[in-house]
Amino acid sequence: MVLAAARSAFLELGLEGASLREIAKRAGYTPGAIYSYFSSKEEVYGALLGESLERLNAHVGAAEPALVSGHGAAARSRAAQATLRAKATAFFDFYRESPRDLDLGFYLFHGMQPRGLTPVLNEQLNARLRDALAPTQQALVELGVDAGAAQSEVTALFAHIVGLLLLSHTGRIRMFRQESQALFDRYLDELLARCAPRRVRRTAH
Amino acid sequence: MVLAAARSAFLELGLEGASLREIAKRAGYTPGAIYSYFSSKEEVYGALLGESLERLNAHVGAAEPALVSGHGAAARSRAAQATLRAKATAFFDFYRESPRDLDLGFYLFHGMQPRGLTPVLNEQLNARLRDALAPTQQALVELGVDAGAAQSEVTALFAHIVGLLLLSHTGRIRMFRQESQALFDRYLDELLARCAPRRVRRTAH
Amino acid sequence: MVLAAARSAFLELGLEGASLREIAKRAGYTPGAIYSYFSSKEEVYGALLGESLERLNAHVGAAEPALVSGHGAAARSRAAQATLRAKATAFFDFYRESPRDLDLGFYLFHGMQPRGLTPVLNEQLNARLRDALAPTQQALVELGVDAGAAQSEVTALFAHIVGLLLLSHTGRIRMFRQESQALFDRYLDELLARCAPRRVRRTAH
Amino acid sequence: MVLAAARSAFLELGLEGASLREIAKRAGYTPGAIYSYFSSKEEVYGALLGESLERLNAHVGAAEPALVSGHGAAARSRAAQATLRAKATAFFDFYRESPRDLDLGFYLFHGMQPRGLTPVLNEQLNARLRDALAPTQQALVELGVDAGAAQSEVTALFAHIVGLLLLSHTGRIRMFRQESQALFDRYLDELLARCAPRRVRRTAH
DNA sequence: AATGAATGAGCCTTCATTCAT
DNA sequence: CATGAATGAAGGCTCATTCAT
Numbered sequence A, B, C, D: 001m002v003l004a005a006a007r008s009a010f011l012e013l014g015l016e017g018a019s020l021r022e023i024a025k026r027a028g029y030t031p032g033a034i035y036s037y038f039s040s041k042e043e044v045y046g047a048l049l050g051e052s053l054e055r056l057n058a059h060v061g062a063a064e065p066a067l068v069s070g071h072g073a074a075a076r077s078r079a080a081q082a083t084l085r086a087k088a089t090a091f092f093d094f095y096r097e098s099p100r101d102l103d104l105g106f107y108l109f110h111g112m113q114p115r116g117l118t119p120v121l122n123e124q125l126n127a128r129l130r131d132a133l134a135p136t137q138q139a140l141v142e143l144g145v146d147a148g149a150a151q152s153e154v155t156a157l158f159a160h161i162v163g164l165l166l167l168s169h170t171g172r173i174r175m176f177r178q179e180s181q182a183l184f185d186r187y188l189d190e191l192l193a194r195c196a197p198r199r200v201r202r203t204a205h
Numbered sequence E: 001a002a003t004g005a006a007t008g009a010g011c012c013t014t015c016a017t018t019c020a021t
Numbered sequence F: 001c002a003t004g005a006a007t008g009a010a011g012g013c014t015c016a017t018t019c020a021t
Helices: A002-017 A020-027 A041-062 A072-097 A099-111 A119-142 A147-169 A172-176 A180-195 A197-204 B002-017 B020-027 B041-062 B072-097 B099-111 B119-142 B147-169 B172-176 B180-195 B197-204 C002-017 C020-027 C041-062 C072-097 C099-111 C119-142 C147-169 C172-176 C180-195 C197-204 D002-017 D020-027 D041-062 D072-097 D099-111 D119-142 D147-169 D172-176 D180-195 D197-204
Strands: none
Touching: A002 A020, A002 A041, A002 A099, A020 A041, A041 A072, A041 A099, A041 A119, A072 A099, A072 A119, A072 A147, A072 A180, A099 A147, A119 A147, A119 B172, A147 A172, A147 A180, A147 B147, A147 B172, A147 B180, A172 B119, A172 B147, A180 B147, A180 B180, B002 B020, B002 B041, B002 B099, B020 B041, B041 B072, B041 B099, B041 B119, B072 B099, B072 B119, B072 B147, B072 B180, B099 B147, B119 B147, B147 B172, B147 B180, C002 C020, C002 C041, C002 C099, C020 C041, C041 C072, C041 C099, C041 C119, C072 C099, C072 C119, C072 C147, C072 C180, C099 C147, C119 C147, C119 D172, C147 C172, C147 C180, C147 D147, C147 D172, C147 D180, C172 D119, C172 D147, C180 D147, C180 D180, D002 D020, D002 D041, D002 D099, D020 D041, D041 D072, D041 D099, D041 D119, D072 D099, D072 D119, D072 D147, D072 D180, D099 D147, D119 D147, D147 D172, D147 D180
16 A cells, blocks of 8 residues: 555656655555655655566566567577567557656666665666566577677667657657657667678578 | 856755755855845756756867868768767767766756746757757768758667666666766767768778 | 743753744744754754853852951951852752753753754853852862862862752652752851861951 | 663663664564553653662672771771761762663653652652662761761762762763762762761771 | 745654554 | 554754745
8 A cells, every 4th residue: 555655646746746744645644654664765665666667577578579480590580589679669668658667767776865775675676677678688699699799789778768768758859859659669670680680681582 | 156056056966955045055145145036946957957058069069070081072971970970979978977967957857847947948948959969960961861860860869878878877887787988889880880881881992 | 032932942841842843833933943043953952051051150140248347367268258158059049949950951961962062162151150160169269278179179069069959850859858958058068167167266266 | 571671772872762662672572562561661761760779779788898897886986987988889889880870760750751650659769769878878877977967968978979970971070170989089088077077086096 | 136034834754652453 | 462553743854935124
């Protein structure tokens, strides 16, 4: 109940408005009662972020690649490409459809007190974030990209997603008369062109 | 004086710590006096962002492309590429070296009350932001990219920069064992490969 | 007004009850208004103690020794004795009649945060306390007691007063079926017997 | 276990810091469990004070007077003096070495709610305090002081001890450049000089 | 233009205590 | 006997803002 209240407060009011009082009120509690469950406000936020990352992972995990026919190396390459598209898009979509989750992540990673974000918790949360990008990274490896480059590509992809969504959520993207979805699709196309060009052409012949 | 005080408070204390009281103290005023110059705290921030964008434009304007020798179409292309590199890098560097300016922009564009960010001011600020990206966009056009594609590329570049810097400032980039500068350089290389590939090779022969 | 409110709150409710909220309410203010005058609750208490020590000094200063007739060394000794009685009794009476002032002193000297009791303020308050005992100490010196012994005697006198009053205010003195005033008078008699015995006898002959 | 926990919490954290929560935590309980043993926090403190007074009595009881040789009235006087010194000093030392016990006594006697300090408990605690002073009082009687005067002297002695220790614990005694032990010794000397002067001299001849 | 006092709402947190289980 | 959740009140303090002067 506390987490649900925190989530709803956060969704409707943003980080500034989601005070402990407000969260308690929404949970039907007095402020002090929250401290039976969490030892500080930052810990509530930490739990909220943890939960958000679980939902992200569930979303990415549920994304199904398009079916690919055939056998052999070429088919495997096409399967990896389909997987990459599906998983990366799921990641992008999760945050595009739920801007607050992005806020949450960055607020917490950015401004949280040590009290709320212990190194252990920090590492746990980081790990779950990496988990959500792992299928994409794995698909790159299957496409023949070496481990280091795959890591770089995934980081760049993550940064691109974050940047696009931030521009989108703050309305800045409109000033360029662009749309985040289209830009994301293009980025993905280029990523695939970069990482799987030869096989694609071979299979295309 | 007020703006200088606000800038210094904001630089040292960040958004949370830069209260009106603090700004007033640094300006040698009492809190009430600020309201002779600005009608709200958000307006102070608005002015600060305006000023930040001026500095951004000055920084980008001052960036000199590498010298290019020769004449004709090939040289013009190389000049445009050098310009693109110089201007985009200047943009990136400005925010990389001054994370607070990035914070400021996003705080204002994100959370500000209507009171602080009037449509007129919003459009002014947007215009200055576009100005800072205009040289890059122009270079793309000179490379033969059509107007619409140049706009898309610049928007994507901006998003990429924002994403990289956000990851960098929140320390998230470390969890991928990457570094924003290297990722930016690579993005730029790919952008150029995408937009000026044939001419480059031709001139190379 | 704030100080008056703080004093009255403190008088009626003691240290625990004299919260900032309560003080503000009594002053006809909202809690925040107190911070226009004092930068912390402890500072309010510090000011209260300062004021209390001023009243103590005024009380001691106003105490008139009994008139002494005659001339010469013997008369001067009797005058010094009368002064010692008058000043020491004034000190004792001040705190006997105003137990809260004693509480205040000990609370502040004991439990106050560094924020409220700066070394400078601490020294100022100590100085005023010493001032209130100075006439007694001076009378001892006039009785021929050397400086070091006079200091010891005054310290012991102060401790005795504090002890008697504490026993008295906590009701413990009743358990011995004693009364603080009588015990104080006896202590004073013995102090005088100790410090001015010979001259007294000589003048008595 | 609860009492031990309360004692340790109180020793380390003082009155302010020794909350019921803290006590419960140290006892390995949850806060509510304390109420199976005590009906309020004040009652815990009451029990703590009772225990403290037991330790005081044990300490005083264990104090051995210096051995005195000889027979007759003079020897008995010297024995009584030795006893007085030993017992009074034990009392003083107990609180000098354990300031928290003094705090405890005054907190309870001073600020406690009726709930915590019932008349019955109050009388029990008083009785144990008197017990700790009884050997000193008895020694005075053996020195020939009449009952009433002995009672007064013991009360004054107690007050003096309390005053000295309070000055000492609050650091005020330093401002007079004095030291509580020396002042206590002097007080004891004077007490003995006052109460056993002639016999002492006679036996000295 | 500037002050300084004041507001009112709000912040997170702690506390002793209660009570159904 | 003990838990654990919950209360209700209070704690000190900060904030942007207002406004008479």
